[in-house]
Amino acid sequence: MTESTVILALVVITALGFDFTNGFHDTANAMATSIATNALRPKVAVALSGLLNLIGAFLSVEVALTVTNAVVKIQNSDGTPKESLTAGGGEALLIIVLAGLVGGIVWNLLTWLLGLPSSSSHALFGGLIGASIAGLGWSGVNWNGNGSKLDGVVGKVILPAIMSPVIAGVIAAVGTWLIYKVVTGVAQRFTDNGFRWGQIGSASLVSLAHGTNDAQKTMGVITLALIATGDWTDTKNIPFWVKVSCALAIALGTYLGGWRIIRTLGKGLVEIAPPQGMAAESASAAVILASSHLGFALSTTHVATGSILGSGVGKPGAQVRWRVAGRMISAWLITLPAAAIVGAVMWFIGDLIGGLGGAIAIFLLLVAAAVYMYLRSRREPVGHHNVNDEWEGAPDAEKVPAGAGSAS
Amino acid sequence: MSDNLGFALEGAWKVLFAGLVLGAGLPLLFALGIRSLAWGAGGEAEVHESGVTGPKPQPIGTVLGWVLFAIVLLGIALGITFIVASGFGKALSFEHIYPTIIDKH
Numbered sequence: 001m002t003e004s005t006v007i008l009a010l011v012v013i014t015a016l017g018f019d020f021t022n023g024f025h026d027t028a029n030a031m032a033t034s035i036a037t038n039a040l041r042p043k044v045a046v047a048l049s050g051l052l053n054l055i056g057a058f059l060s061v062e063v064a065l066t067v068t069n070a071v072v073k074i075q076n077s078d079g080t081p082k083e084s085l086t087a088g089g090g091e092a093l094l095i096i097v098l099a100g101l102v103g104g105i106v107w108n109l110l111t112w113l114l115g116l117p118s119s120s121s122h123a124l125f126g127g128l129i130g131a132s133i134a135g136l137g138w139s140g141v142n143w144n145g146n147g148s149k150l151d152g153v154v155g156k157v158i159l160p161a162i163m164s165p166v167i168a169g170v171i172a173a174v175g176t177w178l179i180y181k182v183v184t185g186v187a188q189r190f191t192d193n194g195f196r197w198g199q200i201g202s203a204s205l206v207s208l209a210h211g212t213n214d215a216q217k218t219m220g221v222i223t224l225a226l227i228a229t230g231d232w233t234d235t236k237n238i239p240f241w242v243k244v245s246c247a248l249a250i251a252l253g254t255y256l257g258g259w260r261i262i263r264t265l266g267k268g269l270v271e272i273a274p275p276q277g278m279a280a281e282s283a284s285a286a287v288i289l290a291s292s293h294l295g296f297a298l299s300t301t302h303v304a305t306g307s308i309l310g311s312g313v314g315k316p317g318a319q320v321r322w323r324v325a326g327r328m329i330s331a332w333l334i335t336l337p338a339a340a341i342v343g344a345v346m347w348f349i350g351d352l353i354g355g356l357g358g359a360i361a362i363f364l365l366l367v368a369a370a371v372y373m374y375l376r377s378r379r380e381p382v383g384h385h386n387v388n389d390e391w392e393g394a395p396d397a398e399k400v401p402a403g404a405g406s407a408s
Numbered sequence: 409m410s411d412n413l414g415f416a417l418e419g420a421w422k423v424l425f426a427g428l429v430l431g432a433g434l435p436l437l438f439a440l441g442i443r444s445l446a447w448g449a450g451g452e453a454e455v456h457e458s459g460v461t462g463p464k465p466q467p468i469g470t471v472l473g474w475v476l477f478a479i480v481l482l483g484i485a486l487g488i489t490f491i492v493a494s495g496f497g498k499a500l501s502f503e504h505i506y507p508t509i510i511d512k513h
Contacts, residue, residue: 059492144412155412163420167427175432182439186446190453194442198435198480205487212491279435286431287423289487296419 004089004229007359011094011225014101014363016249017370019218021108022120023053023253026214028262029117029284029304030206033277035387036266039196042257042384048200049207050255056211057247067220070156071125072132073140074224079235081228090228095350096131097225098359102366103127103343107335109373115260115268115382116331119299124217125157126339133340134347160291161332164298165306168287172307175279176314183275195274202281207254209288210300215250219243259382265305267391268324270312279314280307302332321391434483441476444469
């Protein structure tokens with residue numbers, strides 16, 4: 001076994017680790033509202049979302065090999081790695097990718113610890129950008145594309161991040177407002193039960209779309225690493241085991257459930273009633289699907305948060321906790337630079353030690369950071385048992401899930 | 409930068425439009441469905457003065473409600489078809505008004 005094979009193995013493990021954090025970080029996007037309104041029991045919600053992510057990941061057979069091209073210049077346009085980076089077994093490229101992934105994971109874990117729904121794609125892109133700046137200089141980053149289409153850090157990351165939550169919020173606000181207009185005069189118990197079903201349907205659609213979108217990114221990164229070391233040559237296909245392992249990683253992560261984030265999105269922003277939940281998830285599903293149809297890259301997290309805020313704005317008399325929203329938005333703003341700094345620092349450490357030792361060193365640093373943050377999270381655990389507790393003050397009253405015989 | 413802004417704004421309008429039709433329009437139909445069902449069920453399903461029996465059930469409301477739900481389900485089916493089709497390198501085309509699955513170029 002050569003040195004680069006060992007580094008490759010570390011890259012694959014780290015990439016799957018990122019995919020796993022991507023899963024639990026984003027469970028909330030689809031399921032926070034259904035959990036908050038008791039449309040689904042918490043455990044059932046994460047299981048359903050995990051299963052749909054698994055199915056979604058397998059549906060995404062489209063090759064996502066050029067995923068890094070949007071932000072950094074480590075690949076040619078056909079997906080093969082730049083020749084200058086593959087000399088000597090591809091180590092130069094592997095270290096950049098490894099450092100970038102570590103940056104993404106560390107930021108995902110930290111925001112999870114704080115219960116903040118930040119974008120996993122921004123974390124991944126941020127890590128890769130930082131590692132590329134460290135390894136290749138400023139010119140290693142695709143800042144603005146070449147002007148022929150929406151591309152580069154500005155076009156694929158920054159602009160969609162500003163626009164997508166606003167668009168989703170407007171749609172959800174309009175939807176919520178219309179729904180409440182239509183159902184005035186209908187008994188609340190009757191509407192709530194009906195809308196819980198609508199919520200489950202729309203949330204499922206978001207989960208499925210998430211699986212197809214996000215699992216692809218990790219598949220692309222792993223395949224890129226395999227090509228760099230010469231273990232895979234086909235740029236039109238992704239190895240089957242990569243697809244299976246990525247699908248399983250994101251599904252398991254989703255099933256684990258990022259309860260801290262689910263709590264913030266489901267209870268912290270807005271007190272969600274079933275009609276709002278359905279409006280929010282429908283808006284998210286529509287925006288995600290319409291955008292991917294038009295090739296408009298975006299983050300599911302930004303869309304889901306925008307939708308939930310919109311559902312609070314659209315309901316007459318609803319309370320929106322703008323302080324919580326402000327905390328979230330500041331987390332979004334620093335996600336990319338923060339992950340980039342971690343990615344860059346990791347690259348410097350890896351480069352300083354050099355070769356296999358460097359790769360092992362950053363991998364161990366990642367493990368140490370992950371263990372530390374996990375232990376910190378145990379001090380104030382949030383799980384399926386307390387995810388729905390009141391945001392401030394008294395505990396929640398018992399509500400009955402849809403389909404559990406509450407039609408009377 | 410300005411190029412990108414132009415492309416993004418162009419995309420944003422399309423997403424907003426499609427999103428309003430599907431993301432707010434379908435929930436609206438769903439809400440109308442619930443409303444019709446309540447009308448169809450009558451009695452306790454509708455808000456009425458306490459102490460008296462609620463409005464009379466209207467069977468046509470139940471039928472109308474389920475028709476509306478069927479339309480919503482069709483919309484969702486379209487969404488799922490879209491996800492699956494794009495995963496297999498196909499695309500949904502609306503050039504014949506009704507959706508057809510075509511090869512992606």
